[in-house]
Amino acid sequence: MRQRRRAEDMAILGGNPAFDRLIPVGQLYFPAWDRYEEDMRSIFERGWFADGGPLARRFEEELARFFGVRHAIAVTNATFGLSLVAKALGISGGVVLPAWTFIATAQSMTWAGLTPILADVDPSTQMIGTEEIDQAIANAKGEHRVGAILAVNLWGGAASPKRIEKYADDMGVPLFFDSAQAVGCISEDGKLGGFGRAEVFSLHATKILSSAEGGVITTNDDDLAAKCRNISSSCGDETPTAIPLTASGCFTEAQAAVGLANLEQFDDHVMRNRMTRDVYRAILSDLQGFRLLEHSGVVASNDSYINCIVDENELGLNAAMLTQVLHAEAVVSRRYFNPGIHRSTPYAHSPSLVNGQGGYPNTDALSMGVIQLPVGALAGPEEAEVIGELILAACRFSIRIRQRLA
Ligand SMILES: Cc1ncc(COP(=O)(O)O)c(C=O)c1O
Incomplete structure (x- = not known):
């Protein structure tokens, strides 16, 4: 003893x-070296390192199955994924989001040219619910037009997705989720991934599903998925769509190799x-x-x-x-x-x-x-x-x- x-x-x-x-x-879960080495060897043999390579595509297909959604779009990281979704949704004005979250939640909206409207959180759940969103909008006193709600699923928990969905629908604004910390979580309303217009998960090394660095956007909306792909990569989607601008949010084959092996585990x-x-x-x-x-x-x-x-x-x-x-x-x-x-x-x-x-x-x-x-x-x-x-x-x-x- x-x-x-x-x-x-x-x-x-x-x-x-x-x-x-x-x-x-x-x-910090990393795959076994042998498994990774095998995939890296295949990347070098193909000579295809970035932008829509075969491992990245396979990873996206497996992620879509894992989350139970129609589309999983792997991107550089979740911070970029959140900005990208905001652009793809065509949001303008203010976005209601919690004051208690990682700074990237707010900063990704600032990068997208939007104004965070901060809501306090419920101390027992540490997340926002409809009461906190209501209060934040009341406090904004009409100073900022509410263009969207960005709820955060924190600490491996979930922020009542269906209740917030109904609230956003009644208000007529898009809802999306920062689910950076919530890969694989099953909320009381079902598995996270398919709520709101989109959810964004982090695949950073410190997260439960790591691609060493990375993020994934999940959605059941075909048009939104095509827009996200077209914004994120110069390769774009097979379906061309009108988008406001492009950026480079490529997901590399090396990231996919780590992600695929970690998904198995x-x-x-x-x-x-x-x-x-x-x-x-x-x-x-x-x-x-x-x-x-x-x-x-x-x-x-x-x-x-x-x-x-x-x-x-x-x-x-x-x-x-x-x-x-x-x-x-x-x-x-x-x-x-x-x-x-x-x-x-x-x-x-x-x-x-x-x-x-x-x-x-x-x-x-x-x-x-x-x-x-x-x-x-x-x-x-x-x-x-x-x-x-x-x-x-x-x-x-x-x-x-x-x-x-x-
Ligand atoms: C709640 C939350 N949002 C966003 C992020 C940003 O994720 P990434 O590092 O993949 O950009 C994190 C990462 O820790 C997070 O915890």
């Missing part, structure tokens, strides 16, 4: 780090993440002032985020302090998202901030209290056991740690 950690064992108090390598927060990766989560839960569920967020709005999550809320009064340490404690142990926990979009450049002093500074209390509270713990290829059940115990120890020695950090 492992010995109970003493204060002097803690790296922040002078001990040695618990790990001799960095434990990253992201997924998807269920195994989720299973490993689930086991890791179970370990964290078993160790930390009784800890006062430390709460592991359960996935919201889904019947099956991809389990790729361990989202925790720290209450300083009860735990004795705040999220920033706990992050420092873990970093000293070579554990790269992260304070996503800190600060919220409304306090980030370039939005903090922008007229698009329709609700004013301090107008996002739930986002502010989450950005102070939330941390993400490592889970993924390099952080499995064994690492979770050590990290869980480090957190328990940090709580036991919180007074000394506070003194040290002061």
Whole structure:
């Protein structure tokens, strides 16, 4: 049995780090080298590296089956995919989106020439619902015409897609989803991928389905799919369509090779993440002032985020302090998202901030209290056991740690 950690064992108090390598927060699943090498060899033999190559096409077909949609369009990354969908939909004016999300959600709209209209989130789900969208539109006081709604499916959960769809339909504006974190999640309304006009998923290395870097747009709308293809690539679609402009959002064969191999392993990766989560839960569920967020709005999550809320009064340490404690142990926990979009450049002093500074209390509270713990290829059940115990120890020695950090 492992010995109970003493204060002097803690790296922040002078001990040695618990790990001799960095434990990253992201997924970082890579395929077996042999499998990748085989595909790379075939790419070199064909001499076809980018723009609609055979591996990319096969990956898109497999993704369409995986998501249960008519079209899956692989692109450079999800940030570009979101801008691209906004252009393809011909949106103008303002786009309602949450203040509590990764900065790329808002910035992709700014790149597309649109104005983010920020909504606060429901603190229990950390996502926007129809009430939050209503409130954001009311706060905008007609200053910005609402051109679309961009809902975010966060932390392997889902933001009530059908309810928001009905809301957007009643309002007569297009709805699309930033599902960057939600590959493979099954919401209470069905598998994510086919909701709204389109959804955009990230295939970045830190995500559950990685093509090393990349993103995928999913939609059941043939015309929208053709527009996305024509905007994204000089090869375009077999169906020429009128589009406002083009860009280069090519998905390479090398990305497709990583993506295809990782797709085969998807269920195994989720299973490993689930086991890791179970370990964290078993160790930390009784800890006062430390709460592991359960996935919201889904019947099956991809389990790729361990989202925790720290209450300083009860735990004795705040999220920033706990992050420092873990970093000293070579554990790269992260304070996503800190600060919220409304306090980030370039939005903090922008007229698009329709609700004013301090107008996002739930986002502010989450950005102070939330941390993400490592889970993924390099952080499995064994690492979770050590990290869980480090957190328990940090709580036991919180007074000394506070003194040290002061
Ligand atoms: C909610 C959200 N939106 C957008 C993105 C951007 O994804 P990408 O890195 O593929 O551009 C991310 C990536 O972390 C994300 O978490």
